[in-house]
Amino acid sequence: MAQRALRRAALLLLLVPAAWATASSDDVPLGKLGSGACQPQQGADSFGIFYASDDPVRLRPIDLLRADAGSATPVANPVLTPAQLGVAAIAEPQLLAMEGADPRLYMFFAALPCDEDARWGIAAARSDDGGLSWQAPTWVLRKPGVDLRAPVVFGHNGDWYMVPQIPAELGEVWLYKASPSKFPRGFKFTKMLVNEALNGVNIVRHNHKWWLVGSAATGNGHGGEKHRLRLLKSKSPLGPWEPHLGGLLAAENALTMGPLFKWKNSLHRLGRACRDGQCGGVEVNQMFISEEAYEQDTLQIDLGRPLWRQQARWDGAGWSHLAIAKRTDGVYIAALAASRLPPLEPQLPGQLLAAIQCFKALAAAAIAVLLLTGAARVRPLRSLLLRLPGGRRSLAWAMRLPGSRRAKVDETPPSSPALKQAGPMLRLLVQADHSNSPRALAAAAAAHGTLAGMRPRSSGGLARSRSASGSSSPGSEPGPPASGAARSGSGTWQRLRRHLPRWQPALAVAALAVALAGVWGCRTTQRVAEPFWVQPEPVPVGGQYSKFTLMVMSYDKRLQQLQWYVRHYSQCPSVGEILVVWNRGEPPHPRAAFDSAVPVRVRVEPRNSMNNRFKPDAGIKFRAVLSLDDDILMPCADVERAFALWRTSPRQLVGWYPRLLQPAGGKGAEGPPVYQFEPAVFKEGRYSAILAGAAFMDSAALFPAYWSPALEPARALVDEVFNCDDLLMNFVAANLTRAEARAAAAETGQAQNTEGEGSDCGPPAVRLVRPQRRLDLSRLSGVGISHNQRRFKAAADRCLAEFSELFGGSPLQSRPLEPGYGPPPRCGLLHFDCMYLK
Numbered sequence: 001m002a003q004r005a006l007r008r009a010a011l012l013l014l015l016v017p018a019a020w021a022t023a024s025s026d027d028v029p030l031g032k033l034g035s036g037a038c039q040p041q042q043g044a045d046s047f048g049i050f051y052a053s054d055d056p057v058r059l060r061p062i063d064l065l066r067a068d069a070g071s072a073t074p075v076a077n078p079v080l081t082p083a084q085l086g087v088a089a090i091a092e093p094q095l096l097a098m099e100g101a102d103p104r105l106y107m108f109f110a111a112l113p114c115d116e117d118a119r120w121g122i123a124a125a126r127s128d129d130g131g132l133s134w135q136a137p138t139w140v141l142r143k144p145g146v147d148l149r150a151p152v153v154f155g156h157n158g159d160w161y162m163v164p165q166i167p168a169e170l171g172e173v174w175l176y177k178a179s180p181s182k183f184p185r186g187f188k189f190t191k192m193l194v195n196e197a198l199n200g201v202n203i204v205r206h207n208h209k210w211w212l213v214g215s216a217a218t219g220n221g222h223g224g225e226k227h228r229l230r231l232l233k234s235k236s237p238l239g240p241w242e243p244h245l246g247g248l249l250a251a252e253n254a255l256t257m258g259p260l261f262k263w264k265n266s267l268h269r270l271g272r273a274c275r276d277g278q279c280g281g282v283e284v285n286q287m288f289i290s291e292e293a294y295e296q297d298t299l300q301i302d303l304g305r306p307l308w309r310q311q312a313r314w315d316g317a318g319w320s321h322l323a324i325a326k327r328t329d330g331v332y333i334a335a336l337a338a339s340r341l342p343p344l345e346p347q348l349p350g351q352l353l354a355a356i357q358c359f360k361a362l363a364a365a366a367i368a369v370l371l372l373t374g375a376a377r378v379r380p381l382r383s384l385l386l387r388l389p390g391g392r393r394s395l396a397w398a399m400r401l402p403g404s405r406r407a408k409v410d411e412t413p414p415s416s417p418a419l420k421q422a423g424p425m426l427r428l429l430v431q432a433d434h435s436n437s438p439r440a441l442a443a444a445a446a447a448h449g450t451l452a453g454m455r456p457r458s459s460g461g462l463a464r465s466r467s468a469s470g471s472s473s474p475g476s477e478p479g480p481p482a483s484g485a486a487r488s489g490s491g492t493w494q495r496l497r498r499h500l501p502r503w504q505p506a507l508a509v510a511a512l513a514v515a516l517a518g519v520w521g522c523r524t525t526q527r528v529a530e531p532f533w534v535q536p537e538p539v540p541v542g543g544q545y546s547k548f549t550l551m552v553m554s555y556d557k558r559l560q561q562l563q564w565y566v567r568h569y570s571q572c573p574s575v576g577e578i579l580v581v582w583n584r585g586e587p588p589h590p591r592a593a594f595d596s597a598v599p600v601r602v603r604v605e606p607r608n609s610m611n612n613r614f615k616p617d618a619g620i621k622f623r624a625v626l627s628l629d630d631d632i633l634m635p636c637a638d639v640e641r642a643f644a645l646w647r648t649s650p651r652q653l654v655g656w657y658p659r660l661l662q663p664a665g666g667k668g669a670e671g672p673p674v675y676q677f678e679p680a681v682f683k684e685g686r687y688s689a690i691l692a693g694a695a696f697m698d699s700a701a702l703f704p705a706y707w708s709p710a711l712e713p714a715r716a717l718v719d720e721v722f723n724c725d726d727l728l729m730n731f732v733a734a735n736l737t738r739a740e741a742r743a744a745a746a747e748t749g750q751a752q753n754t755e756g757e758g759s760d761c762g763p764p765a766v767r768l769v770r771p772q773r774r775l776d777l778s779r780l781s782g783v784g785i786s787h788n789q790r791r792f793k794a795a796a797d798r799c800l801a802e803f804s805e806l807f808g809g810s811p812l813q814s815r816p817l818e819p820g821y822g823p824p825p826r827c828g829l830l831h832f833d834c835m836y837l838k
Contacts (some may be wrong), residue, residue: 008279010120030085030087030137030138038086038087039086040081040088040089041088043092043342044082044088045082045089045090045337045339046080046090046314046337046339046340047080047090047093047109047335048061048062048077048079048315048336048338049061049077049079049131049132049334050303050333050334050335051065051331051332051333051334052331052427054332054333054482056261056263056268056324056326056334059301059334059336061077061307062075062076062131062302063076063077063601066622066625067132070133070542070544071541071542071647072133072541072545072647072649073546073650074547074623075132075133076545076574077315079131079133079544079545080107080137081540085123086114087111087112087113087114087123088112088113089111090110090111090112090337091109091110091111091149091321091659092150092151093108093109093321093335093337094150094152094259095259095323095325095333096108096325097325097326097327098328102270102328103128103130103327103328105125105127105130105131105325105327106127106128107126107127107134108122108123108140108151108153109122109123109155110123110149110150110151110164111139119146120147120149121139121148122139122140122148122149122164123137124184126430129283130268130333135544138184140185140601141162141176147166147167150199150200151163152164154205154237156236156238158180159177159178159179160179160184161175161176161190161203161237162175162178162187163193163201165201169197170197171196171197172193172197173192173198173201173212174189174543175191175237175238176189190238193212193238194212194241197216197217197488198215198230199216199217199227200214201213203237204260206267206289209235210233210234210235211231211232212230212231212232212241213229213231213232214218214256215227215228215229215230216228223417227254227255228249228250228251228254229248229294230248231244231245231249231289244289249294251285251294251296253273253283253298254273255271256270256271257270257271257272257282257320258322258323259323259324261324262326263332266287267287267289268285268649269287269296270285270322270324271283271285274506282319282320282322283298283301284299285299286299301322303336307598308597309598310571310573311597312343312535312571315338316339316340317340318337318338319336319337319338320338321336321337322334322336322694324336329577343535347428349642352532355521356522356526362514362515362516363515363519364519365514366518378774400568432574443668507630528773531635531637531638531772531773536572536636536639536640537573539640539641539643540644541648546643547574547575547576547622547624547628548575548622548625549576549620549625549699550569550577550622550625550628550641551570551581551611551620551626552578552628553581553613554581554582555582555583556585556586559588561630562588562594565630566594566597567594568594569636569639570596570600572636572639573634573636573639574643575639576598576621576622577599577621578594578600579617579625580600580602581603581605581613581621582603582604582605583608588602589602603619609719610718610719610722610723611706611719611725612723613692614702614703614729616699618708623700624643624646624696624698624699625698625699626639626643627692627695628694631777632693632694632777633773633774633775633777634771634773634774634775635771635773637772638656638771638773642656642696642769643696645769646767651698651701651733651737652696652737652763652764652765652767653690653697653729653730653766654692654696654766655690655691655696655768655770656695656768656774657678657693657695658681658687658768659676659677659687659691660677660684661674661688661689661690661727661810662812672800672804672810673729673792673800673804673812674797674800675796675797675800677687678825682817682824685816685817687815687816688812688814689726689727689766692730697729697733702729702733702736705736711728711732714806717730721795721798723792723795723796724795724799724803727796727800731803731810731811733765733766734765734766734811734812735807735811737765741763764813764815765812765813768821770821770822774825791799
């Protein structure tokens with residue numbers, strides 16, 4: 001009794017400040033209660049939405065619905081994350097569907113603020129479109145000093161009640177109540193329901209009774225479980241509660257992992273079994289409750305075959321909690337809590353990795369040549385060699401220095417005992433280093449010879465060395481001092497000639513040049529590869545995520561290049577599928593030929609045509625399509641940023657390759673536009689087109705327009721010149737934008753000026769994105785329709801003239817480069833076209 005009195009006193013102390021804290025939390029958005037920037041916890045859950053038409057244990061991700069909502073075209077999981085809510089973690093969602101014709105859904109969940117001394121509280125979000133999007137996330141219940149988790153909300157007699165999970169040491173189950181006028185906020189403490197510690201408490205009405213179902217930790221239970229099922233019944237959710245069949249039942253999967261739900265007039269419980277600290281997967285248990293017994297059947301949850309296996313996917317580490325509800329239209333909807341894998345080092349694209357290894361091998365081979373020729377005896381070369389990556393270790397290895405290969409050669413004194421056991425090359429280097437005179441170098445060479453494996457210098461050679469150093473014999477008088485580099489010993493080439501055979505100085509210089517080139521190439525390639533080492537993150541727009549189809553056109557002779565393309569870009573988080581438009585040759589098998597983290601589909605075309613890229617295809621799963629050539633290499637982070645920008649204006653072509661297409665006389669001149677390459681864009685500070693071979697586009701609107709009967713002559717020209725498909729797509733996009741602007745002006749009764757480049761011609765149809773890296777690998781292959789710029793420009797100018805005539809004038813509008821775009825790319829660098837290195 002004394003312990004119970006103390007517990008109730010502590011409860012009252014908690015409830016006094018809790019009333020103020022709860023009231024102050026109403027209408028306060030998540031993330032506004034903490035201070036400063038908020039970094040989500042490592043391994044924190046995110047919430048995804050799944051659906052089922054009639055079977056709630058066969059669920060599919062909302063990504064497959066192809067449903068648009070807001071800026072998501074279509075909506076993709078996750079729908080709520082700690083980062084977008086501004087909290088450290090979220091967990092344990094519950095879905096609540098309104099009754100009758102009210103289509104609203106509420107999601108209640110536990111959230112952890114970012115404050116250092118913060119406690120878990122209960123938050124809620126609302127959906128007005130069946131779970132596609134969630135708005136107005138807000139705190140609904142918080143208590144100072146107490147963690148509130150795993151909320152369960154139910155209605156009774158026109159009021160709303162909540163049972164949160166509280167710490168087990170409090171040993172109670174609490175009930176909160178909110179009036180309909182304040183729902184989903186305004187929950188106030190009502191009473192203590194049960195005076196014992198229970199996990200995963202659910203309260204539900206079934207067969208004219210109210211049931212309280214939870215799990216109790218009781219040590220080793222049935223089959224070695226650490227939890228048992230607690231089953232109580234009552235005529236009212238307010239109690240009093242009495243045990244059913246003794247109240248504590250031995251049952252499989254006793255640990256509750258989600259709210260109860262009804263299906264086929266039976267209660268179903270989500271749970272899992274834990275034995276010896278190891279927990280199994282979450283399963284559905286159909287409950288059969290009678291006055292005499294309790295039984296349950298286990299059902300397997302089917303979430304479908306995993307379609308997306310990117311390293312950065314939101315549910316890579318698995319899921320731990322599931323809440324299932326039935327909407328007013330009869331569709332089952334589920335909220336799944338899952339976490340992602342820890343950040344991993346992304347795999348570098350094969351081309352960059354091969355280049356780095358090649359340059360490293362080149363530098364290592366050149367350093368080995370320097371060692372074998374004995375050129376390392378010359379102090380300037382030796383100092384340079386020691387500064388090269390791996391040079392010190394190479395010297396230590398070649399000289400057989402006892403101990404670590406990383407020994408500091410320059411710090412070894414000539415009198416060191418280690419030199420007596422060291423190789424001759426090491427003794428030569430150390431003695432020459434401490435006595436930087438030609439005489440000492442010649443004496444060291446005569447005494448110790450060259451590197452192991454080389455024959456000692458002959459007497460004639462030694463005499464030449466002595467003569468060059470100013471001494472004819474050990475006993476002779478020194479002659480007149482030598483002049484210039486020979487006298488001072490400062491000339492590297494003179495030293496090489498003095499101490500090496502005639503053929504070796506040239507070889508040493510060549511090897512040094514190759515070593516420096518290898519080191520420079522390795523460092524430059526590593527600099528180019530820096531953005532590829534960063535694990536990409538999807539970019540939400542308006543708090544929503546989406547996916548897109550990556551489309552590439554290829555043929556049999558480019559299969560190997562296509563394979564690395566698929567392997568690299570399939571790891572981009574927002575890629576939902578890859579569509580390969582196969583123009584020629586034996587098509588590859590999608591699963592056998594490609595190592596892909598997303599589904600791959602190969603569409604075989606009957607004829608080789610550049611127009612095939614934009615053919616309408618009912619099999620395309622996502623409205624957003626990234627048309628990207630198989631020889632363009634970019635980091636996934638650049639792809640994700642461009643996709644987020646496209647979602648803000650889906651009618652635009654958003655890409656990375658700008659072109660300036662305007663009349664030959666410049667802006668305002670008459671006549672059809674002429675083709676100008678990328679350097680002209682940055683010279684003029686304007687652009688009017690984006691190459692459609694590397695651009696996001698709206699496939700639902702642009703593909704049918706591209707293949708309209710009116711554009712048959714334009715498509716025939718594309719087939720004739722085997723080019724200009726990207727230019728035609730720019731005309732289509734600009735014409736569609738202008739037509740929509742005219743229609744909008746007609747509806748509002750505003751005058752429409754279709755001449756010039758005024759704003760009443762509609763917004764620009766293109767948008768340029770600055771990439772971190774953008775490599776055109778076709779420049780290395782020698783194969784490409786744009787390599788001969790004169791021939792390419794002639795074909796492009798012809799296309800622009802005929803397209804302008806077909807469209808009744810050019811619909812293209814030039815626009816200035818975006819403010820803060822940054823420095824222009826380096827064009828003509830290493831045959832990679834225009835490359836961004838900053």
